[in-house]
Amino acid sequence: MDALLLVLIAVVSTILAFAYGGVLDLITIYLERKWWGKLMQRYGPTHVGYAGLLQLIADFLKYLSKELFAPRRAFKLFYYAIPLILIAVISMPLILIPLDYVALSGIQGILQLFGINVHLTKYAASKLISQAAPGIGLLGYVAVVSVTIPLMYVLAWSQSNKYGALGAFRTVLLLVTYEVPFLIAIASVAALGGLDFYRAVEYQKSVWFVILNPIAALVLFVTLLAESERPPFDHPEAEQEIVHGWNVEYGAGEFILLYGLYLYTKAIYASAIITTLLLGGWLGPAIPGIPVALTNAIWFTVKMIAVFLLFIWVRAALARPRVDQILELGWTKMLALSILALFISLAVKVWLV
Amino acid sequence: MSKAKFVEVREKWKIRPSVLGILKSMKAVAEYNFHSRPTTLYPFEKNKLPEAFRGLLGYDIEKCIGCGACVLACPNNCLYRRPGPKTEKNKPGIYIAFEPTHCLFCGLCVEACPPVSGALRHTHAISFVTTKKKVLWDPWEWAAMTKLIDEMGWEFDAIDYDRVEHLVKQKAEEIKKALEENATGAKK
Ligand code: SF4
Numbered sequence: 001m002d003a004l005l006l007v008l009i010a011v012v013s014t015i016l017a018f019a020y021g022g023v024l025d026l027i028t029i030y031l032e033r034k035w036w037g038k039l040m041q042r043y044g045p046t047h048v049g050y051a052g053l054l055q056l057i058a059d060f061l062k063y064l065s066k067e068l069f070a071p072r073r074a075f076k077l078f079y080y081a082i083p084l085i086l087i088a089v090i091s092m093p094l095i096l097i098p099l100d101y102v103a104l105s106g107i108q109g110i111l112q113l114f115g116i117n118v119h120l121t122k123y124a125a126s127k128l129i130s131q132a133a134p135g136i137g138l139l140g141y142v143a144v145v146s147v148t149i150p151l152m153y154v155l156a157w158s159q160s161n162k163y164g165a166l167g168a169f170r171t172v173l174l175l176v177t178y179e180v181p182f183l184i185a186i187a188s189v190a191a192l193g194g195l196d197f198y199r200a201v202e203y204q205k206s207v208w209f210v211i212l213n214p215i216a217a218l219v220l221f222v223t224l225l226a227e228s229e230r231p232p233f234d235h236p237e238a239e240q241e242i243v244h245g246w247n248v249e250y251g252a253g254e255f256i257l258l259y260g261l262y263l264y265t266k267a268i269y270a271s272a273i274i275t276t277l278l279l280g281g282w283l284g285p286a287i288p289g290i291p292v293a294l295t296n297a298i299w300f301t302v303k304m305i306a307v308f309l310l311f312i313w314v315r316a317a318l319a320r321p322r323v324d325q326i327l328e329l330g331w332t333k334m335l336a337l338s339i340l341a342l343f344i345s346l347a348v349k350v351w352l353v
Numbered sequence: 354m355s356k357a358k359f360v361e362v363r364e365k366w367k368i369r370p371s372v373l374g375i376l377k378s379m380k381a382v383a384e385y386n387f388h389s390r391p392t393t394l395y396p397f398e399k400n401k402l403p404e405a406f407r408g409l410l411g412y413d414i415e416k417c418i419g420c421g422a423c424v425l426a427c428p429n430n431c432l433y434r435r436p437g438p439k440t441e442k443n444k445p446g447i448y449i450a451f452e453p454t455h456c457l458f459c460g461l462c463v464e465a466c467p468p469v470s471g472a473l474r475h476t477h478a479i480s481f482v483t484t485k486k487k488v489l490w491d492p493w494e495w496a497a498m499t500k501l502i503d504e505m506g507w508e509f510d511a512i513d514y515d516r517v518e519h520l521v522k523q524k525a526e527e528i529k530k531a532l533e534e535n536a537t538g539a540k541k
Pocket residue numbers: 410426427428429430431432455456457458459460461462463
C-alpha cells in the first residue's frame with residue numbers, strides 16, 4: 001500500500017473512532033448523571049429533551065457561549081495551549097485501542113444489512129498498527145498516560161493557583177503510584193494472551209480472562225479507576241477540599257475540554273481496556289438475523305457501558321479516602337495483589353499448555 | 354415511623370474500611386434502585402401534603418349561616434362582618450370579609466364554624482404572594498378565590514395574587530349576582 005492511502009485510512013478511522021468515542025461519551029455521561037442521581041435519590045437531568053436526554057448538549061452549548069477568561073497572573077500561552085495539547089495527546093489511543101475497529105465493523109454490519117458487502121475492518125488503523133508492530137497498542141496507551149504527567153505539572157504552573165497545583169501534584173502521585181501495579185497487571189494479562197489487543201481477544205474465544213485470573217481483573221479495575229481519576233480516586237479533583245483541583249481556573253470551552261472530554265475519554269479508555277483484555281472484547285453470542293460485524297460492535301458497546309456502570313456504582317458507594325490511605329493501598333496491597341496475579345497467570349498458562 | 358427510617362439508614366452506614374465494608378456499602382447503595390424518591394419535580398408534579406395541612410382559608414359562601422362565630426374566634430381580628438342579601442340559609446344576611454395578609458393560619462375560625470354550616474376550611478394552596486401591603490377580600494371575592502383554587506387547579510401551588518386579581522374580581526361579580534337572585538326578598 002502506498003503512503004497516501006495509509007494516511008487516508010488513518011485519518012478516516014481516527015474520525016470514525018472520534019465519532020464513536022463521542023457517542024459513548026454522551027451515553028455514559030447521561031447514564032452517570034441519571035443513575036448516580038437515582039442512587040442518591042435525586043432525579044438527575046429531567047427537563048431538556050425526553051427525560052433530560054439533551055441536557056448534556058445544552059450544557060455544552062452553555063459552556064461554549066461563556067467568555068474565555070484567564071486569571072491575571074497566569075502564563076497565557078501555556079494556560080490556553082495545554083488543554084489543547086492534552087486533548088491531542090489523549091485522542092491518540094483512539095486508534096491504539098481498537099475503538100476504530102469497532103466503529104468500522106459496526107458500519108460494515110449495517111451495510112451488510114442493506115446487502116452491500118464490503119470488507120472495511122481490515123482497514124482499521126489499529127489493526128494495521130497491530131499487524132506492523134504487535135503490542136504497540138497497549139504499550140502506546142501506557143506511554144500516552146505517562147506523557148500527561150509533565151503536562152499536568154505545566155498546567156498547574158501556568159494557572160498560578162495553589163489549588164490547581166495541589167490537584168496536579170495529586171494527579172502525578174496517583175499516576176505514579178498506580179502505574180506500577182497497572183503495568184504488572186497488564187503483564188499478567190499479557191502472559192495469558194499476549195500484548196496485542198487483537199490476539200488477546202482471539203485467545204478469549206473459549207474463556208474470558210476475567211474468569212481465568214480474577215485477581216488481575218481486580219487490580220486492573222482498581223488501577224484504571226485510579227488512572228482515570230474516577231471516584232473514589234478523585235483526589236486531583238476533590239470538589240470539597242481543593243475546589244476543582246487542576247482545572248480550578250478554567251471555564252467555558254476549556255473546561256469542556258479538560259473535564260468533559262479529557263477525563264471522560266480517559267474513563268472510556270479504561271472501560272475499553274477492561275473490555276478487550278478481560279471481558280472478551282467484541283466476542284459474544286451471535287444474534288440471529290444480524291451479521292457478525294454488527295454483533296461485534298453491539299457486544300463491545302454493551303460490555304463497555306456495563307463496565308462504565310460498574311464505575312458509576314463504585315462512585316456512588318464509596319467515599320474518598322485520605323491521600324495517604326490511597327497511596328498505602330497502591331504501594332502495598334495493589335502491588336502485592338498484582339504480583340500474585342502475575343504468578344496466577346503464569347501458573348494458568350503452564351497448566352493450559 | 355420516620356424515626357425508625359433514620360435508624361435503619363444509620364445502621365446501614367456502619368461500615369468498616371475493608372473489602373467486606375466496600376461490598377456492604379455497594380449493596381446498600383444498590384438498594385436505592387428500588388426506593389422511590391422522597392422529592393417531587395415540583396412545578397410539574399404536585400406535592401403531596403398532609404391531610405391536616407393548614408393552607409389558605411377557603412370560604413363557601415352558599416353554606417355560611419351568618420352566625421359570626423368565626424369573627425369572635427379569630428385572634429388576629431382579620432375577619433369582618435359584612436351585610437349582604439338575606440337567603441334561605443343565611444337568614445341574618447351577614448357575610449364574612451377576610452384579610453389574608455393578616456391571617457396567621459391558626460385554624461381557630463375553622464374550628465369555631467358550626468358543623469351545620471361548615472363554610473370554612475383550609476384549602477391546599479401552599480403560598481399566597483402579593484406586592485400589596487394589605488389585601489382585604491369582600492365575602493364574594495373570598496368565595497371567588499376559593500372557587501378559583503378548585504377550578505383552576507391552584508391546589509398545592511403558589512398563587513401570585515397580582516396576576517390573578519382581575520379573575521377574582523370577575524368571579525366575585527358573578528357570585529354576588531347569583532346570591533342576589535337567590536335572596537329571600539327577591540323571591541317574594
Ligand atoms: S386562621 Fe386564625 S387568624 Fe386566620 S382568619 Fe382564621 S382564626 Fe383568624
